[in-house]
Amino acid sequence: MSVDDNEALDFEEEEIINSPQLGNREHIINGPIVRTLFKLAWPVMIGNTMQVVYNLADTFWLGKLGADSVAALSVGFPLVFLMISIGGGITVAGTTLVAQYMGSDNQKMANKITGQIFVFVMALSLVLATIGVLFNKNILHLMGAPAGILPDASSYLTIIFAGLPFMFSFFIFSALLRGYGDTKTPMKMVVFSAILNIILDPLLIFGVGFIPNLGVRGAAIATVFSRAVAGVIGIYILFTGKKGLVLSLDSLKPDFKEIKKILILGLPSAGEQSIVALGMTLLMSIVSQFGTIAVAAYGIGSRILSVVMLPTRGFATATTTMVGQNLGAEQSDRAEKSAWVSTGIILFLLTLLAFLFNLFPKAVISIFNSNPEVIKIGTSFLRIVGFSFGFLGIRFILGGSFRGAGNTVIAMLLAIIALWGIRLPLAHYLSINLGWGTNGIWWGMFFSNFITSIIAVIWFKKGGWKEKAIEE
Numbered sequence: 001m002s003v004d005d006n007e008a009l010d011f012e013e014e015e016i017i018n019s020p021q022l023g024n025r026e027h028i029i030n031g032p033i034v035r036t037l038f039k040l041a042w043p044v045m046i047g048n049t050m051q052v053v054y055n056l057a058d059t060f061w062l063g064k065l066g067a068d069s070v071a072a073l074s075v076g077f078p079l080v081f082l083m084i085s086i087g088g089g090i091t092v093a094g095t096t097l098v099a100q101y102m103g104s105d106n107q108k109m110a111n112k113i114t115g116q117i118f119v120f121v122m123a124l125s126l127v128l129a130t131i132g133v134l135f136n137k138n139i140l141h142l143m144g145a146p147a148g149i150l151p152d153a154s155s156y157l158t159i160i161f162a163g164l165p166f167m168f169s170f171f172i173f174s175a176l177l178r179g180y181g182d183t184k185t186p187m188k189m190v191v192f193s194a195i196l197n198i199i200l201d202p203l204l205i206f207g208v209g210f211i212p213n214l215g216v217r218g219a220a221i222a223t224v225f226s227r228a229v230a231g232v233i234g235i236y237i238l239f240t241g242k243k244g245l246v247l248s249l250d251s252l253k254p255d256f257k258e259i260k261k262i263l264i265l266g267l268p269s270a271g272e273q274s275i276v277a278l279g280m281t282l283l284m285s286i287v288s289q290f291g292t293i294a295v296a297a298y299g300i301g302s303r304i305l306s307v308v309m310l311p312t313r314g315f316a317t318a319t320t321t322m323v324g325q326n327l328g329a330e331q332s333d334r335a336e337k338s339a340w341v342s343t344g345i346i347l348f349l350l351t352l353l354a355f356l357f358n359l360f361p362k363a364v365i366s367i368f369n370s371n372p373e374v375i376k377i378g379t380s381f382l383r384i385v386g387f388s389f390g391f392l393g394i395r396f397i398l399g400g401s402f403r404g405a406g407n408t409v410i411a412m413l414l415a416i417i418a419l420w421g422i423r424l425p426l427a428h429y430l431s432i433n434l435g436w437g438t439n440g441i442w443w444g445m446f447f448s449n450f451i452t453s454i455i456a457v458i459w460f461k462k463g464g465w466k467e468k469a470i471e472e
Contacts, residue, residue, distance in 0.1 A: 024181030024244075025102050028322055029329045033341050040318035043187035044178070045310050050187075050194040052306070057194075058219045061201045065215060072152035072216050075145045079136065080160060081277055083128060087168045089270025090121055091175035093262040096406050098179030098245065099321050103328020114176055114238060115251025116258040125168035132161030152216040159217060163224030166231040173234030180244050181321055185237070193230035197222050265408050272412035279419035286427055287441060294438050297377035300368040301385065308353055312393045315342050316400030323404030332466045339401040339460065346393035354386040361386075377438050384442035388449035395449070398456040405465045414456055423448035 027036050062069040094117040101110040136157040137150070145153055170193075174186035203211055204218030214221065238247035287298045319342040326335035357364055365378035395418065399411040427444030430436045436443065459465075 025105070025325060028181050028325045029103060029331060029334070033322070033334075033338050034345070037315060037318045037322065037338065037342050037345070040178075040181065040183050040321055041311070041314035043183040043314075044317045045314035047174075047183075047187040047190040048310050048313055050190045054190075054194040054197055054223075057198045057201050058223065061205050062216065062219055065205065068149050069152065069216050071146070072149040072156060073219065075149060076136070076140065076153050076157045076160075078277070078281070079132070079139060079157060082274060083132070083161075083164060083167070085273035085277060086128070086270045087121065087125065087164075087171045088175075089268075089273050090124065090262070090266035091117065091168075091171045092269040092403055092408065093117065093264075093266035094172065094175040095179035095317075095320055096265055096324050096403055096408070097261070098176050099181075099324025099404060100328035100406070102180055103325035103331075105329070110180070111246045111248065112251050112255070113258065113262075114245050114247050115253075116255055117176065117262060118172055118235075118238075118247060119252050119254055120259050120262055121168050121172050122165060125165040129161050129164040132164065133158050136161060156216045156220045159220035159224055163220075163228060166224060166228035169231035169235050170227055173231065173238060176238070176245055177243060178317055178321055179324060181325065182243055183317065183321075185243055186234075189230045189234055193226045196229060197226035200226060265406055268408040268412040269403065272408075272415045275412075276415050276419055279424060282424055283419075283427065283441075286424070286431065287438070289432070290438050293371065293373045294377055296369060296371070297365070297374045297381060297438070298441075300365055300374070300378050301381035303368070304357070304364065304382070305385070305389075308350060308389055309392070309396070311349060312346050312396045315346050316396045318342065319397055319400040320404040323401045324406075327405055327466065335401075335404070335466070336463075339398065342400075343394055343397045346397050347390045350389040350393045351387075354389045357382045357386050380439055381442050384439065385445045385449075388446040391449040391453035394453040395456045398460050401460065402465050405467070407465045410459060410465065414452055414459075417455065418448045418452040422451055 027039070058073060059070060062073055094113065097113045097117075098110050101107075101113060137154040140150060140153055140157070170189070173189070177183070177185055200222035201219060202208075204214050204222050205216075206218075207213035235247070237243055238245055241247075284295070284298070287294055319339055322338040322342070323335045326332070326338060361379040361382040362375050364382065365375045369375070369378070395414055399414055402408065402410040402414075423444050426447055427441040430440030430443055431438065432440070434440060
């Protein structure tokens, strides 16, 4: 069925989507698919955009202090990203399980999973925080951090690790509510937290009035405090049950059967994000062999790609919720239809963006850098990689579908195949062994996106993913 067909709503669908008395579950399992996908996706897009702003704020203000301050922030970023990968990955289990329990109209188990996710992830955050606070300087030494920036880098990481439980509490809140079908509340909290961070950064970094000049430590405190406020408010909302899910004292008693389920679903997602982060580091090492100009062009292309992927990530999250709740409601056909509709929307949108970028590639690249060589290499990136944007979107959306069904291992394997099985070896072979230069890297990226999209479609069509992760 086409997108246009899905928008031809009958009377009952209009009643569902317009009725304020009916909850998110009714929209997701009975409402019009296209409109519901957009309703779930756009807040995630806004939230992800604000996360980018969040990260840029520290870099912008520390840049005013000098290169050493930015380097102190940057050198520890792989460790911070690893923590984000672990926390964000584990809480994917909450999205999946809450979605399926809500789909099966089992509020009691959805509330129980809320408590179990909270207990496990908070315990994990305390362990990781302790390790990070005690050993971050040793880890920085192993990473080869320059001695001149080591004190600032260690101070920054010590504060960030100490605030890890607050960061993870917000991950818990966001993941659970998205599984429930509420993507707007997490978005509002991200926007609030980002704005608070932007306000606090210059005050704490440079000092004002009675506030001393804290430099790099000020950036860390601003980040932790703004995330702490959002995390505490989020947990308060869960304890009061104001958004549907209820975090009660009874649900906080550890149930190792449920915790095992969380680990089975969450560890592959955490592993996926961590493995991808390492793979991207290795890809950068291949690009680096062609010099600073190539690195600059790749950096610009990656920034453009990250913007292009914002709607994809939004629809992937929406698809996870749609698939999870519809499988829970024993509506596997609607779950599958939701996935295909979402895939069609993203394929159309990203292909359209690829055509637009290819009409004016030099103009797009020159926005970021005026160097003729950077523009030349960046233009090749857009012309080659650009037409694989749609294929990359297919993998992301179907990966979100697998997560909604609880098949997080499949989503992880797709990411590993794309990066480690195809992109890295092909990029190295084409660029170096065959002498294609940077174009070889871009073609490696193209073929990895193209081939894994086909694998994802074949895997999805087999239908084995339709088995639920929950027990009745």
